[in-house]
Each structure stands twice: as C-alpha cells, then as structure tokens.
Amino acid sequence: MKDDELIEKLKKIKPKYIDTTPYENRVRQKIEMRFQRARRKRVIFRRLSFVSGVLVVLFFAILMPFIYGRSGEISLLRSGDIIPQVITVEKTIKIIDNVQQPFVYDKETQTIWFIGEINNLYAVFYTDLSGGKTNMLSPAVDNLTGIRGDIKILDDKVYAGIGDYLYVINKKTHEVSIIQLSKEKLPIKNYGVHPIKTLLPLTGDKIIISRDNAYGITFYNPISYHSNNYKLPLDIESPFTIVTDNNKEACFITHFIKTGKIVSGMLNLKNRSVILFNNISATHIFYVDGVFTEFENALFRIDVKNKVFHKIDIETGKNAHYIEGEDGIYIISNSEKGISISKYIPETNTLALFKEFPAECKEVLGIIEKDSTLFLIVPNEK
Amino acid sequence: MEKLSRDRERQIIYNARKDPKQFDALYDTYANSIFNFVLRRVNDTNIAEDITADTFYKALKSIKRFNFRASFSTYLFKIAENEIYRFYRSKKLLPLPINKEFYDVEDPPNVELEGLLQAIEKLPFREREIIRMHFIERKKQNEIAFILNISKSTYYNSMQRALRELKKIVEDDKK
Numbered sequence: 001m002k003d004d005e006l007i008e009k010l011k012k013i014k015p016k017y018i019d020t021t022p023y024e025n026r027v028r029q030k031i032e033m034r035f036q037r038a039r040r041k042r043v044i045f046r047r048l049s050f051v052s053g054v055l056v057v058l059f060f061a062i063l064m065p066f067i068y069g070r071s072g073e074i075s076l077l078r079s080g081d082i083i084p085q086v087i088t089v090e091k092t093i094k095i096i097d098n099v100q101q102p103f104v105y106d107k108e109t110q111t112i113w114f115i116g117e118i119n120n121l122y123a124v125f126y127t128d129l130s131g132g133k134t135n136m137l138s139p140a141v142d143n144l145t146g147i148r149g150d151i152k153i154l155d156d157k158v159y160a161g162i163g164d165y166l167y168v169i170n171k172k173t174h175e176v177s178i179i180q181l182s183k184e185k186l187p188i189k190n191y192g193v194h195p196i197k198t199l200l201p202l203t204g205d206k207i208i209i210s211r212d213n214a215y216g217i218t219f220y221n222p223i224s225y226h227s228n229n230y231k232l233p234l235d236i237e238s239p240f241t242i243v244t245d246n247n248k249e250a251c252f253i254t255h256f257i258k259t260g261k262i263v264s265g266m267l268n269l270k271n272r273s274v275i276l277f278n279n280i281s282a283t284h285i286f287y288v289d290g291v292f293t294e295f296e297n298a299l300f301r302i303d304v305k306n307k308v309f310h311k312i313d314i315e316t317g318k319n320a321h322y323i324e325g326e327d328g329i330y331i332i333s334n335s336e337k338g339i340s341i342s343k344y345i346p347e348t349n350t351l352a353l354f355k356e357f358p359a360e361c362k363e364v365l366g367i368i369e370k371d372s373t374l375f376l377i378v379p380n381e382k
Numbered sequence: 383m384e385k386l387s388r389d390r391e392r393q394i395i396y397n398a399r400k401d402p403k404q405f406d407a408l409y410d411t412y413a414n415s416i417f418n419f420v421l422r423r424v425n426d427t428n429i430a431e432d433i434t435a436d437t438f439y440k441a442l443k444s445i446k447r448f449n450f451r452a453s454f455s456t457y458l459f460k461i462a463e464n465e466i467y468r469f470y471r472s473k474k475l476l477p478l479p480i481n482k483e484f485y486d487v488e489d490p491p492n493v494e495l496e497g498l499l500q501a502i503e504k505l506p507f508r509e510r511e512i513i514r515m516h517f518i519e520r521k522k523q524n525e526i527a528f529i530l531n532i533s534k535s536t537y538y539n540s541m542q543r544a545l546r547e548l549k550k551i552v553e554d555d556k557k
Contacts, residue, residue: 006549008516009498016486020417023431030435031442038443165509 023259071233073276079308082301083368084344084351090356093376098127098134099377104151105368107326113158113171113366115149115327118224122148122162124169126175129368129375136166136219140175147212152203153255159222161196161209163190168222179222181209189257200242200250202269208250210238215257217242217267233274236263243324244269244288251291251302253282264293266304277302280309284344289346294322299329312344314351326349328352330367339364341374386411392503405442412455413438416462419519422477422484423466433469437462452528459521460529485518501551506537507543508532515542 044305064205081190096112105116118123121140127133141163149162158169166179183194194211201207209218216231232238232254237253247271263333266283280302282293291302292312299312320333328345341364343352354374366377384405386394397404404452416437423448440461441448448457467486469475480499502513511530515521 003545003549006545006552007517010513011476013498014486014516015422015518016484017418017420018421018484020414023417023427023434024413027417027431027434027438028409031409033441034435035440039507100420 001330014352015322035168037060045319046216052208071274073234073278074307075279075300076277076307076309078354079303079306079310081313082349083313084349086353087353089352089354091369091372093354093374094129096129096368096375096377097101097367098125098132100380101365102123102148103377104153104368105326106153106158107370109171110370111152111171112150113145113160113169115151115160115162124151124158124162124167125162126174129370137174138178138382141165145193145195145212145369150198152199152201157201159199159201159207161199163195164211165195166196166199166209166220166222177222179225181220182212183211184229185227185229185231186211186218188238189213196239197238198242200244202244202247204247208242208269210242210252211355213239214238226257226353230272234265234276236265236274236276238312241285242267243285251285251287251305253285265293275304276307283318284322284324286322286329286331288327292329299331301346303322314344323364323370325367332364343369389550390404392450395445395448395450395454398442402442405438405445408441408454412458415455416458417458418484420462422481422514424469425481428520429469429495433462433465436465438464450539452525456525459525460531463529479514486490496550497512497555501548504551505547508540509547512535512537513544513548 036343038229039046054370099112099114100116101114103112105112110129112129113124113126113127114250115122115135116134118136118140121142123136123140124138125134125136127135138160148349150161153159153162153171154169155349158167158171160167160169164181164183166181166316167178168177171174181196186194188194190213192213192214197210199207199209205223207222209220211218215237216229219228219230221227235257236254239254242250242252244250247269249265250267253262253264258289262281262283263276263278264280264282265274267274280293280294280295280300284294286294290346291304293300293302293309297316297320298340300309301312301331302309314331320331323330323332327347330341331344332343335339339362341354341355344350344351363379364376365379368375368377391408391411394404394407398408403413413434420433420437424430424433437458441458452460473491474505480503482496482499485495485499502510505513508530512526513530515526516523517534524532525535527534530537532540
C-alpha cells in the first residue's frame with residue numbers, strides 16, 4: 001500500500017457528531033457543582049487557617065512561657081537565721097604579695113593564675129604558692145577601659161577575658177589561644193568599646209561572657225567560635241558578677257538601666273528566663289553549696305526554691321568583707337587589734353575561727369588554703 | 383450554536399473575566415464539539431459529561447490566564463485532552479477501543495472502516511491522537527501541536543512515524 005492511498009482512506013473517515021442537547025444541562029449542573037465544591041473547600045480552608053492561626057497564637061501566648069520560662073521579679077521573705085557551730089582552727093599564715101586581682105587558684109597544679117598589669121597593658125600571669133617569680137604567659141593587650149576583666153578555671157582550661165580578648169589556656173601545657181570577640185549582634189547600650197566584665201565557663205564548652213556597655217550576655221563556644229548573644233529581659237544591664245556551681249542556673253549582680261539600682265537575680269541557663277530578687281541589693285554573690293550574698297554588711301543564704309533568705313548569724317565588725325573560697329566563705333574583719341579571719345563552711349554549717357593574724361596585714365584580696373596553711377594574697381605596696 | 387467571530391470571542395473572554403455569567407456564550411458555542419471530542423475517546427456518556435464539565439470548569443477558573451496565543455476552542459481541546467489523559471492515568475486504564483459508532487465513511491465501498499480504526503487503535507498514544515486529529519477531526523498542524531504540547535518538528539516526526547507504523551499494521555493485518 002502506498003502512503004497516498006492510506007492517507008486517502010484515512011481522509012474518508014469522518015467523525016459523527018451526536019446530539020448533545022440531552023447532556024448539555026447535566027454538564028452545566030456538573031460545572032456548577034464543581035464551583036460549589038471549590039467554594040466549600042475555600043470556606044473550610046479559610047476556617048482551618050483561622051483555627052490554626054488561633055492555635056499558633058495560643059501556643060505562643062500560653063505554651064511558650066512554659067517552654068522558655070517566665071522572667072519576673074520576686075521579693076524573697078526573710079526566714080529564720082542560721083546559727084553556725086563555732087570551732088577554732090590553727091593555721092600557719094603565709095603572705096603572697098606578687099599576685100594581682102582578679103586571680104584564680106588551681107589546686108591540681110598549685111598554680112595561681114591572674115591578670116596583671118605591665119606598662120599599662122594587661123596580660124595573664126601565673127605563679128606558685130611560694131610567692132616567688134611570676135611568669136607572663138600571654139601577650140599583653142590594652143584592656144580598653146579601667147575594667148581589668150576576669151579569670152576562671154574549669155577542668156583543664158583557664159579562661160581569661162581582658163578587653164575584648166578571650167584567652168583560653170591549657171593549664172598543663174600552657175598553650176594559649178586568643179580570640180577577639182566580635183560585638184556584632186551584641187545588644188549594646190551605645191557605640192564604643194565593650195570589654196569583658198566577667199565570664200563564667202560552663203561544662204560542655206560554653207562560656208557566659210558579660211561585656212561592658214551592653215544589655216545582654218554572650219554564650220560563647222571557644223571550640224566552634226560560635227556565639228549566641230542574648231538580651232536580658234527586665235531592663236537590666238549585663239552582670240558584673242556571675243556565679244554557678246551547676247549548668248542549670250547562674251546567679252548574678254547587675255543594675256537596672258533606668259534607675260541604676262543594684263539588683264541580684266538568677267538566670268535559668270536552660271530557658272534563659274531571669275528572676276530578680278528585688279529586695280536584695282547585694283554587693284557580692286557566692287556559690288558555695290548554695291547561693292550566698294553579702295548585703296547590708298552581713299552574709300545571707302538564698303533559698304530560691306522556697307523564695308526565702310536566711311541570715312548567717314556571724315558576729316563581724318562593721319567593715320567586714322567576704323571572699324569566696326573553695327569550700328567556704330572567708331570573712332575578713334577589721335578591728336583595732338588587726339585583721340581577724342574566719343571561714344563559714346555551708347556543708348557542715350560551721351564557722352572556723354583562725355588564730356594568729358599578722359598585725360602588719362591591712363588588706364586581704366584573697367585567701368588560698370592548703371593543708372594547714374592559709375596563704376593571704378595582699379596588695380603589693382612596693 | 384453559531385461560530386463566534388474572533389473579535390466577538392475576544393470580547394466575551396474579557397467580559398467573562400469580570401462576570402463569569404458571560405462564559406455561558408462560550409459554553410453554548412463549544413460544549414457540543416468538546417463533548418463529542420471527549421466521547422470519541424472515552425466511549426461513555428457519563429464519563430464524557432464529567433470530563434466536559436471539568437474542562438469548562440478549569441477553563442473558566444483560569445480564564446484570566448488565557449493569553450490568546452491560540453484560539454479559545456484550541457485551548458479548550460488542550461484542557462480536554464489533558465483531562466482525558468488524567469482520567470486514564472488516575473483509573474490506571476489503557477485507552478479504550480475506538481468505537482466505530484462515532485465514525486462514518488464518506489465513500490463506503492473503498493474503505494474498510496473497522497479494520498482501519500483497529501489499526502489506529504494499535505498505535506502509541508501520541509501517534510494515535512495525531513492521526514485522529516489530523517485526518518479524521520481535520521484539525522490544523524498548529525492546533526494539534528498546541529493541544530499535545532509538542533513542537534512543530536516533533537509533530538512532523540511523529541506524523542511520519544505514525545503513518546509508517548499504521549501502513550505496516552494495515553499490511554500485516556491483510557496478510
């Protein structure tokens with residue numbers, strides 16, 4: 001068969017057109033039904049969107065505070081005083097005057113790490129308990145303002161913050177890494193410099209860093225260099241002291257942005273909510289087997305769970321001040337006779353009175369206890 | 383229903399975009415040809431009603447997007463063709479046999495209608511549609527390419543292949 005022949009045959013077939021009149025109305029109704037169905041679907045979709053929108057709003061309004069916590073202020077009630085058992089302890093006193101503040105003592109290597117000044121610049125130094133030679137470890141930098149920074153130890157690392165530099169030091173190998181912190185995304189008060197005021201290393205390679213001239217804190221990971229800036233709620237500035245003994249919450253002291261009133265509070269590290277203790281205007285805060293604060297020239301223990309605080313009934317002079325130790329809080333009292341030192345140990349609720357105080361010692365910056373010796377860190381008056 | 387002039391059709395489409403009731407005129411004009419086009423491919427008046435309804439529903443829904451690149455009737459045939467394809471695919475059916483009741487022969491003594499329709503039936507989907515639309519439904523090359531969403535060169539190649547295969551099938555059947 002030729003192509004033309006096939007085409008001719010094909011062309012002779014023609015379609016029959018059946019009369020569609022009986023079907024036309026039914027088709028018209030079916031089209032109308034399709035529009036009605038689409039309209040119904042649109043109404044249902046609109047209602048579902050509305051309901052889901054309401055649910056999302058409810059989720060944020062009701063559930064989020066439970067997930068992320070509620071920030072607020074509470075007034076702690078004063079409860080019964082704690083009366084410690086008094087014991088007398090004899091200790092040999094040794095003076096160390098080559099260490100500057102801030103400092104930190106590493107019990108394991110028996111090394112004192114501190115931030116020291118050299119030619120108007122600041123660097124990390126270390127020394128031992130003999131009070132001998134001090135060694136400068138890191139390069140000296142400008143601390144930008146009068147703020148000296150902070151130094152802390154956690155596990156094998158010494159963390160120091162000077163200016164906007166973070167030093168991470170391996171305490172055994174003395175290997176140093178220096179990180180300049182960015183101020184990008186930091187909730188700042190005004191443009192300028194933002195030196196590190198205080199820092200707090202947490203387990204899991206995280207450091208809480210509080211910087212001057214800012215409203216927030218930074219959660220910094222020195223391994224991944226990842227930082228997460230967090231603006232503190234309740235109109236408060238970045239803390240100037242922050243302490244913890246666990247990874248759940250940290251206590252801090254700061255002040256209100258508007259009034260400048262000093263206030264202490266607690267930051268929940270998990271949900272980042274803040275609770276301010278609005279009737280405790282503390283000057284110092286410690287975390288030694290519990291939260292302790294110094295205000296109105298006395299030492300108090302804060303029981304956050306029960307929203308109460310207890311005064312530790314210790315007789316001190318008017319100018320007493322408190323220093324955090326490894327297992328207790330040292331109370332330095334000035335009297336006409338000289339300085340007297342005692343230590344409150346929360347674990348046993350004991351007040352240890354130390355004998356033999358050097359009359360020539362006027363000011364104590366810090367205390368290190370080793371075996372039967374008390375090392376008093378005093379300012380170098382030379 | 384009378385065939386609409388190009389200008390009149392254009393005017394109705396513009397009006398239908400604002401007032402869907404104006405679409406009635408387009409429905410009245412093309413319902414018959416679309417219904418028959420569908421019926422020849424599905425062999426069932428109920429299914430043909432549904433597919434015709436879907437075709438006009440979709441055409442009205444998307445009338446704002448119609449861009450006059452082809453005539454409105456070609457646009458409707460394209461939607462109808464897609465709906466037929468979708469119907470077969472959703473039901474997982476093979477195309478139904480061609481029903482000779484929907485076809486006629488101009489000069490009966492020279493054409494074996496049934497044999498030729500059976501031969502067309504054996505062609506693949508695209509080739510079958512090209513033969514059907516071109517030789518039987520007398521649609522133009524541009525229209526067929528638009529309906530099947532293929533280029534003109536693809537259309538030309540498919541047509542050559544379809545004729546070759548059809549000739550072979552007819553000759554094999556004769557043997």
